[in-house]
Structure formats: C-alpha cells, structure tokens
Amino acid sequence: MAAAGGHHLLLSGPPGAGKTMLAERLSAILPPLTRQESLEVTAVHSVAGILPPGEPLVTRAPYCAPHHSATMQSLVGGGNGLPRPGAVSLAHRGVLFLDEAPEFSGRALDALRQPLESGHVVVARAAGVVRLPARFLMVLAANPCPCGRHTLSGAGCECPPSMIRRYQSRLSGPLLDRVDLRVEVEPVNRADLMGRGGRGETTAEVAARVRVARERAAERLAGTPWTTNSEVPGHELRTRLLVAPGALFAAERDMERGVLTARGLDRVLRVAWTVADLRAADRPDASDIAVALELRTGIQRGVPMEAGAP
Known part of the structure; x- marks a missing residue:
C-alpha cells in the first residue's frame, strides 16, 4: 500500500523483527522513474555531488537512510554559504528511511512536517534562498521502548513506565498525524526463520x-x-x-x-x-x-x- 499510493509508513516492533529489511526493500517495488522524475532526481544528486560515476541519469527511486544523530540541517538542507540538499531532497521521488526514529532530535523530526505537506523545502541563508524538491515516501522504524522488549504483557522489559512513555512521545503528534500507515511488526518465529512457513511473494x-x-x-x-x-x-x-x-x-x-x-x-x-x-x-x-x-x-x-x- 505504501508503494502503490505513496503513503508514509511507521513500522513499530522489537529489534530483529525485520523493520529495516522491509524499508530497504521498499524502493525496489516502486515503479521506475518517469523521464521528468529522472531529471528532477538527477539534478538534485548532481548538485549534491553524489551522482554515481557512469550514470548520467538516475532511473530508479532513490533510497536515503540518515543516521539518528543527523542534524536538522543534514535532513532538510543547509550548511555554510550556499545551502546544499539535505536527506529529504536526496530522497526526492524515493524513500527516506529513519531507523530508530525516536532517537532523532525533536527539532530534526519536526522540521520534516513542512516538506511532508508541500513536497518541497525552502532553505534561507545569508548567501541566498534555495527551494529544493522533497516529495518522498517516509518510513519510520521504532522499537516499543528503549530496550526493545516491551510487549502488552511486559515480559522481559525492565524499562519503567515513565521511560516508556517518554520514549514513545518523542514522535510528536503532528508528525504522526502525517503518517498514513502504522504497522505493528511481529517478532520472527522459528518456522519463519527456518523457511518452514512457505515463501512469500517475490x-x-x-x-x-x-x-x-x-x-x-x-x-x-x-x-x-x-x-x-x-x-x-x-x-x-x-x-x-x-x-x-x-x-x-x-x-x-x-x-x-x-x-x-x-x-x-x-x-x-x-x-x-x-x-x-x-x-x-x-x-x-x-x-x-x-x-x-x-x-x-x-x-x-x-x-x-x-x-x-x-
């Protein structure tokens, strides 16, 4: 559904359940970029200096996964002098994956709200104002608590309830209001891990x-x-x-x-x-x-x- 409609997605579940793997595979099921989309993505990647050698035109949906220590400027764009594209622009027409989303700073996460609505980001610096495209499919991955073992039964989790509430509240309401799909990822059982549950779709x-x-x-x-x-x-x-x-x-x-x-x-x-x-x-x-x-x-x-x- 996320790929078919371009809907933002939140994957919540314990470590090792496959959240990161699912996000990494998402760009592979997105349709190839149209000619206009390829030109847009290629232009952004060329400005950022990350255009792959020997590939003058990007034809596949890009995938960008910044580390949770990323600053607000690295996410939305900025820097000294003329502003440079951030992760939201490098993921234009593709997937922006924020693993361990609650570990990102609140300012960085809230800065995503405007490009999520408008599909572009405007960065103003002393050297000038730049309007960069930023229409991406956002995927957030989060553990249920800091230790990752919190369940409805509470078995195996030693996090105090107040710590769990603080951890889960790091994803603000206004940001989550822009997420269309919220999926609980179940832990992988032995049958699935050993391939006894049958193969899924290719x-x-x-x-x-x-x-x-x-x-x-x-x-x-x-x-x-x-x-x-x-x-x-x-x-x-x-x-x-x-x-x-x-x-x-x-x-x-x-x-x-x-x-x-x-x-x-x-x-x-x-x-x-x-x-x-x-x-x-x-x-x-x-x-x-x-x-x-x-x-x-x-x-x-x-x-x-x-x-x-x-």
Missing part, C-alpha cells in the same frame, strides 16, 4: 501489483497535477472523488469521538483509494475505509457487511 510480483495500482490512479487523475493518491488534496477527495454511499460512517463516527482529525480523515480517504486500486475497484467502499482506519488508528475493525447481507 519482489517482481509485488512490483507488478504496485505498477497496476499506480496506473489506475494515474488514469483517474489524468488532467490534474497529481499522479498518486497521497498527493490529492482533501477538498478533491470530498467533492470530486466520492466514495461509495455510506462508506464513511465509521470514519465520521471516529471524528465525532476525537479519534480522527480532519487531516486524518483526508489521509484515510487517500489510503482507501489505494486499497480500492489494489483490488481493481472503481471506488472505495466501507471495507476499504475500514482497512484504512485500522491502519491509521490501530483499532481492529470488522469488515462491514454489504446491505442486505445476513
């Missing part, structure tokens, strides 16, 4: 599904400035790209309860359109909205029955 198979879903979205959004569901403004989602009648009942109820914000509703609609694209549906129904709500809020939802069903 990268090529998943990439093919992503490509088909993106083609459906691009066809629907033809004639607009947007190409993926994550880029569509909320006003368009509520007035022109309408879901099935009655599909928003659960989302509206969550808004009344304060579980969902207005921005959250727009993001639920974007994810629901991606779910519908992946299953080749013309528009989202109540089950697609339920999936999007569960991924955003973490609250398990039963799949609604169609009208007239027993």
